Amino acid sequence: MAIGQERVLTEIEKHARQARSGDSAKMRESVAAIRALCDLLLESDEQQPAAPAPRAIPLSASPAPQPVLSEKKLVEDGANGDSLFEF
Known part of the structure; x- marks a missing residue:
């Protein structure tokens, strides 16, 4: 969605008024x-966009979640525990 230039200019004018009427901290915020x-x-x-902006994909079109496989422990000779760092 594009923001109109007039809207941006109106916001700039609003912040310029706030910068003139506020204290130093408010002025810095408005100038920023x-x-x-x-x-x-x-x-x-x-x-200037040559092509139309991409549309959002509806949530209903999202892929189905992957099923969780059963948690079956692999038992190997020479392994000495459940650590992730066992090779």
Whole structure:
């Protein structure tokens, strides 16, 4: 879903108002948000999608879970325990 340029510009204006009216910490947060929104705007101008965006795969189309195999211990000569590090 693409975000419209007007919406991004409106958000930039809102954060600019907050930066002017807030304290130093609020100003830094607002300026950081403005930077992120500007980057978003510039990226969307550079990357005009040639093909439509991929659609999400519905959850019902997910593969069926693999059945759990029975937990049958393998007994070998020379093995001395249940450790995973036994070779």
